[in-house]
Amino acid sequence: xxxxxxxxxxxxxxMTTTITFPLAGKTFRQRATQEPVWVRRSLIGLALVxxxxxxxxxxxSVFYEALKKGMEVYVAxxxxxxxxxxxxxxxxxxxxxxxxxxxxxxxxxxxxxxFEFRGKNLLITLIDLPFSVSPVVSGLIYxxxxxxxxxxGPWLAEHDLKIIFAVPGIVLATVFVTVPxxxxxxIPLMQAQGTExxxxxxxxxxxGWQTFYHVTLPNIKWGLLYxxxxxxxxxxxxxxxxxxxxGHIRGSTNTMPLHVEILYNEYNFAAxxxxxxxxxxxxxxxxALKTLIEFRNKQHQKQRGxx
Amino acid sequence: MSIEVIxxxxxxxxxxALHDVSLQVHSxxxxxxxxxxxxxxxxxxxxIAGLETxxxxxxxxxxxxxxxxxxxxxxxxxxxxxxxxxxxxxxFQNVAFGLNVRPKKFRPSKEEIHDRVMxxxxxxxxxxxADRYPHQLSGGQRQRIALARALxxxxxxxxxxxxFGALDAKVRKELRSWLRRLHDDMHITSVFVxxxxxxxxxxxxxxxxxxxxxxxxxxxxxxxxxQPANPFVYEFLGNVNLFHSRLHRGRAWxxxxxxxxxxxAEAEELVAIAYVRPHEIEVERTQNGEAAxxxxxxxxxxxxxxxxxxxxxxxxxERHPVHAEISKERFRELQLTKGxxxxxxxxxxxxxxxxxxxQLKH
Numbered sequence: 001x002x003x004x005x006x007x008x009x010x011x012x013x014x015m016t017t018t019i020t021f022p023l024a025g026k027t028f029r030q031r032a033t034q035e036p037v038w039v040r041r042s043l044i045g046l047a048l049v050x051x052x053x054x055x056x057x058x059x060x061s062v063f064y065e066a067l068k069k070g071m072e073v074y075v076a077x078x079x080x081x082x083x084x085x086x087x088x089x090x091x092x093x094x095x096x097x098x099x100x101x102x103x104x105x106x107x108x109x110x111x112x113x114x115f116e117f118r119g120k121n122l123l124i125t126l127i128d129l130p131f132s133v134s135p136v137v138s139g140l141i142y143x144x145x146x147x148x149x150x151x152x153g154p155w156l157a158e159h160d161l162k163i164i165f166a167v168p169g170i171v172l173a174t175v176f177v178t179v180p181x182x183x184x185x186x187i188p189l190m191q192a193q194g195t196e197x198x199x200x201x202x203x204x205x206x207x208g209w210q211t212f213y214h215v216t217l218p219n220i221k222w223g224l225l226y227x228x229x230x231x232x233x234x235x236x237x238x239x240x241x242x243x244x245x246x247g248h249i250r251g252s253t254n255t256m257p258l259h260v261e262i263l264y265n266e267y268n269f270a271a272x273x274x275x276x277x278x279x280x281x282x283x284x285x286x287x288a289l290k291t292l293i294e295f296r297n298k299q300h301q302k303q304r305g306x307x
Numbered sequence: 308m309s310i311e312v313i314x315x316x317x318x319x320x321x322x323x324a325l326h327d328v329s330l331q332v333h334s335x336x337x338x339x340x341x342x343x344x345x346x347x348x349x350x351x352x353x354x355i356a357g358l359e360t361x362x363x364x365x366x367x368x369x370x371x372x373x374x375x376x377x378x379x380x381x382x383x384x385x386x387x388x389x390x391x392x393x394x395x396x397x398x399f400q401n402v403a404f405g406l407n408v409r410p411k412k413f414r415p416s417k418e419e420i421h422d423r424v425m426x427x428x429x430x431x432x433x434x435x436x437a438d439r440y441p442h443q444l445s446g447g448q449r450q451r452i453a454l455a456r457a458l459x460x461x462x463x464x465x466x467x468x469x470x471f472g473a474l475d476a477k478v479r480k481e482l483r484s485w486l487r488r489l490h491d492d493m494h495i496t497s498v499f500v501x502x503x504x505x506x507x508x509x510x511x512x513x514x515x516x517x518x519x520x521x522x523x524x525x526x527x528x529x530x531x532x533x534q535p536a537n538p539f540v541y542e543f544l545g546n547v548n549l550f551h552s553r554l555h556r557g558r559a560w561x562x563x564x565x566x567x568x569x570x571x572a573e574a575e576e577l578v579a580i581a582y583v584r585p586h587e588i589e590v591e592r593t594q595n596g597e598a599a600x601x602x603x604x605x606x607x608x609x610x611x612x613x614x615x616x617x618x619x620x621x622x623x624x625e626r627h628p629v630h631a632e633i634s635k636e637r638f639r640e641l642q643l644t645k646g647x648x649x650x651x652x653x654x655x656x657x658x659x660x661x662x663x664x665x666q667l668k669h
Contacts, residue, residue: 197391197392197393197394199358199387200392200456201393201404202378203358203378203383203385204404204405204408204456204457205408205409206379206404206408207408210408214393214404215393219394
């Protein structure tokens with residue numbers, strides 16, 4: 001693993017000269033790449049203050065506000081039929097978006113890492129597009145294409161198909177926003193691994209599927225899992241794009257983030273925070289899983305001497 | 308099984324990797340494809356394996372056209388330079404892979420697979436490593452496993468891409484002679500790629516010297532070393548000294564030195580390049596009445612039983628070094644020291660008249 005590079009080049013240049021403290025006949029030497037104590041402490045302090053203000057306090061306040069009026073109110077808020085329907089819809093959307101992006105991510109990463117073709121750079125750029133476009137714009141694109149006044153709107157209306165202000169639109173918007181997560185995770189990994197193992201498998205008579213299942217997949221499984229977890233977190237938490245295409249129909253096209261907003265706008269703070277606390281919990285679980293996977297992956301590599 | 312390659316050509320963008328290459332590999336022989344990097348040797352091997360498709364030309368296995376056959380149907384064994392072992396599988400699983408992925412109809416039973424894998428591991432003398440993972444093995448061990456894995460599917464031909472390229476000098480030499488013995492036992496048609504001329508000359512039955520996508524010469528190690536077909540092969544195989552000379556009616560001149568070359572009796576006032584191997588240069592203290600070139604010793608390097616001398620000819624303004632190799636015995640006899648003046652004379656030389664200067668290395 002890479003050691004964190006010492007920050008502040010100007011300070012480092014001062015500190016490259018070794019400072020010696022004559023003390024009781026002993027000489028304490030300071031490592032050339034280490035900053036003095038006061039610098040280190042103030043930097044760490046600064047980081048801590050920042051984290052507390054912007055991360056811990058809001059996180060704790062979510063749970064505090066959610067439970068302020070007691071457990072009954074909390075339970076009532078999250079068992080309310082509209083809330084339950086929002087939770088179900090969120091889970092459904094994630095259950096569709098994550099597998100779709102798994103397939104797309106593997107296919108795209110496979111193509112980019114293992115083959116040379118024209119337009120490869122364009123594909124890489126396209127995969128990154130959802131990261132660079134505002135989610136609201138992504139949602140609007142779908143409204144423009146599938147909405148009643150959009151390109152396909154009249155045709156869809158004729159055939160009685162509803163995409164915008166319905167579940168398919170929400171799924172589409174979520175898939176779009178979460179496209180990069182898995183592909184981005186896998187591309188550098190697969191590129192680093194090269195194609196020799198796959199070639200060896202094919203020469204030995206393995207079919208394409210056997211090669212993928214026995215050789216490629218085991219080599220990328222940790223990266224894949226990591227990408228899937230990030231993808232899932234984003235799929236469940238997405239607000240902007242989904243907000244544009246959903247139509248906010250209670251009990252029907254409301255996802256959890258949208259439900260939180262509606263409750264909040266109705267001054268129903270306890271309920272809003274109760275549902276928000278579920279999303280916060282999801283974030284914490286995601287973080288824990290991510291750390292666990294990183295840890296396992298490292299162990300795995302250490303065990304194989306690939307550090 | 309014999310392999311025949313008929314006028315293969317292959318372009319990578321603007322780079323020509325193979326230029327109308329034809330080659331015959333006899334059944335049961337061990338053939339080396341030798342050449343500098345970019346000479347097309349690896350591409351040729353990969354086309355034979357089916358890992359690469361040629362733009363034009365044919366590959367025949369045992370007289371049958373295999374050009375359009377898929378890699379997995381060609382029944383070749385391929386050994387990669389960087390082993391390409393499956394890192395998530397044990398050594399046993401690696402060697403068994405080719406048998407395990409067969410369709411049920413053709414797959415041997417579990418016991419059979421086990422026996423065959425253990426037999427192969429025994430053959431490469433690594434049966435005690437069956438339960439380890441590739442990363443726990445040394446480079447030489449990994450390459451032997453890669454070979455066992457390739458042999459497990461009983462291939463008709465064995466193709467090796469710089470098999471010892473990633474190993475250190477000692478392991479390389481060991482594996483080299485081990486491969487030769489293995490081939491003598493199994494008699495499987497084998498082609499291996501190398502850029503190391505010593506390796507090719509030592510191991511192969513026949514050597515194919517390649518350069519810039521073309522075959523320069525095919526022959527036994529002795530043939531290509533003693534009778535190089537052209538200056539490229541001369542310069543690529545072993546150390547060699549180059550002299551510029553004039554050629555006229557069966558006689559050649561290098562400086563003041565006059566040499567009889569009856570094979571060039573027809574030549575009329577030509578410029579020629581003369582090649583002399585370092586061990587075919589005689590070194591004398593005095594001229595002995597015969598024609599010889601005066602030179603000064605600039606460096607002496609003693610390696611085991613051989614002493615290498617670096618000399619500069621007396622009237623050579625550009626100071627091109629001339630290398631000579633003499634035995635230690637002879638060296639003691641002459642009592643040579645650095646800076647001394649001596650006389651050198653080629654015992655044997657090869658002349659290439661009118662060879663374009665631009666194609667030479669120096």
